Amino acid sequence: MIYSSELIKGTLKTIVLKMLEDNVRMYGYEMTQKVKELTKERIQITEGALYPTLHMLEQEGLVTTELEYNGKRARKYYSLSPEGKSKTTERVNELADFMNTMKFLLDIKTQTA
Amino acid sequence: MIYSSELIKGTLKTIVLKMLEDNVRMYGYEMTQKVKELTKERIQITEGALYPTLHMLEQEGLVTTELEYNGKRARKYYSLSPEGKSKTTERVNELADFMNTMKFLLDIKTQTA
DNA sequence: TGCTAATACTTAAGAATCTTATGTATCTTT
């Protein structure tokens, strides 16, 4: 089962930041594969969504990049900047908090009745 | 703390359906107040987002409506149709599943290291 | 060797969904 795309909306940035926190240095395509693997194919990040997001994060100064060549093939590695690190903590905490609230909302009946 | 609006994206429809499942019959404004109350102000559904969503749900046949007057003031009550009920179960389950996956993604480090 | 699939990045057009703003009207409280 692949989650409907609506659900993933709004969480992509946070996922990317978290991946970089855990893995220190990653390139875009690698992120799509890693997330796919970790979520057992349930979350599929499309390149059309990912790359613009990475460019935004770079413009915002949350990540830095290094272009490297594996043979002739270019890979653009991303790492968290200091601001990126604190932003990651913020966002992950907010998302965790949000999910707790949502779980409460979705389970009201079971919890009160 | 109010959650950044990005987080709520994609969950509004599910929240509305769940509210109707728990409360049987509600009108739009009431939903905004109920969600605000239940989430201690953390989730604020704006009317500009809610009403179009309710209209969509009606067009999709997931809810039925009844217009009632409280004095001269109109209230449009919404209820789940049979299709709406099964759709609610589907969506709530999917969201719960998605949140488990996200929790796993966000906590990898704590779980593996 | 030549084809296909996978790897790796980019960007543009369109769709979906939300914010912000505005409008209308009624009712309650001060």
Place this chain on the structure above:
DNA sequence: AAAGATACATAAGATTCTTAAGTATTAGCA
């Protein structure tokens, strides 16, 4: 009487995603 809360609706703009197309390299296989 005015202000704020209640109750609905919708339009313009912003954001973020999907879909699609393009370019190029590398790996695997028949």
